Amino acid sequence: MNPTPDVTTRPIRRAVVTGGAGFLGSHLCTELRRREVEVVCLDNFLTGSAANIEHLVGDPGFRLVQCDVTDYVHVPGDVDLVLHFASPASPIDYLKLPIHTLKVGSIGTHHALGLAKDKGARFVLASTSEVYGDPQVHPQPESYWGHVNPVGPRGVYDEAKRFAEALTVAYRAEHGVDTGIVRIFNTFGPRMRPFDGRAIPTFIRQALAGEPLTVAGDGEQTRSVCYVSDLVRGILALAGSGHSGPMNIGNPHELSVLQIARDVIAATGSSSAVEFVDRPVDDPKVRRPDTALATEVLGWAPEVPWSEGLGRTVEWFRQSAAARPVSAAPGLG
Structure with missing residues (x-):
């Protein structure tokens, strides 16, 4: 970890965002354009x-x-920043696409790092709190090595990101590429897919449809959820610094999954009940970031309260449902 919060001397005029049409990637594209990048x-x-x-x-x-970043990646012209956000990220995706998830974390990261090296660009890897696995240290600081099952069902995603981190560090050490690693904790907001398997969009979809909210286990497992605009602000602050990371970006306020479900019911005005279902294998019992490093180095802290972010997200889901054709079938897209 680089302890020196030096500021990059390179102005960011042109950026490449892999996975730029995804939930987080699209918000990064939008904010970069707002900043005239x-x-x-x-x-x-x-x-x-x-x-x-x-x-x-x-x-x-x-x-x-x-294009697919597991194939050869070519971008003509100058590039100042490469944000590598390409990867299936929800359990329903990486369990369905295990080999592609491993390939995009390895081959895709190799290609994205090669692009940054060729262009002399700053490189930021989207890693994840999943590198900590089912943690035995709480909250999780960047110095914690994690408690991960490499052969469990979540291993394809966990190990893809852990390998991507190792490769990023190797490119910094061997090739002198200006790299940063951000470990992203649970994030929510507009543009989440209603059928992507994550708790918050699933709960909102179920509540708006008047269906029971399916809570895994007893619902006492905890998550720390960060509104997407706060996360994007933190990522771009890291990108604009010379810090190598890894750096946690997420909301240190902890909620139980059951509380999240109850808050969604209240925010939607739904009469839905809570239904308890089996808990997935290797589902973490706790998940909360130690964000002291981000505060110290970047002056970053989340600003959007849970209730406000949830209200915005619910409204987006309402509008999306209203705009969706009646004949549209639910799916993963």
Whole structure:
């Protein structure tokens, strides 16, 4: 870990975002354009959606390239920043696409790092709190090595990200690439897919439909959820610094899954009940970031309260449901 919070000398004029049509990637593209940074979005639309970036299409400062980063990656022209966010990220995706998840974490990261090396660009890897596994240290500081089952069902995602971190560190050490690693904790907000398997969009979808909210186990396992605008602000602050990370970005306020479900019912005005279902294998009992490093180095802290972020997200889901054709069938796209 680089303890020196030196500031990069490179202005960010043009950025490449892999996985730029995904939930987080699309919000990064939007914020970069708001900051007048030219954006090249790379996505194969395996889990991303064209709807997430349709507001940027036609913007002369935004370019969309449909490609798979596990293939050769070529971007003509200068690049100042590579944000590597391509990967299936929800359990329903990486359990369905285990080999591709491992390939994008290994081969895809190799290609994205190669692009950054070729362009002399700053590189930021989207890692995850999943590198801590089912943690035995709470809250989780960046110095914690984790408690991960490499052969469990979640191992394809956990180990893909752990390998990606190791490769990123190797490129920094051997090739002198200016790299940063951000460990992202549970994030929520508009553009989440209603059928992606994560708790918050699942609960909102169920509540709006008047269905029971399916809570795993007894619901006492905890999560720390961060609104997407706070997360994007933290990621771009890390990108604009010279810090190598790894750095936790997430909300240190902890909620039980059962409390999240009850809050969703209240926010939607639903009469839905809670239904308890079996807890998934290797589901973490606790998950909360130690964000002291981000505060010290970046001056970053989350600003959007849970209730406010939840209200915004519920409203987005309501509007999306209203705009969806009646004949549309639910799916993973």
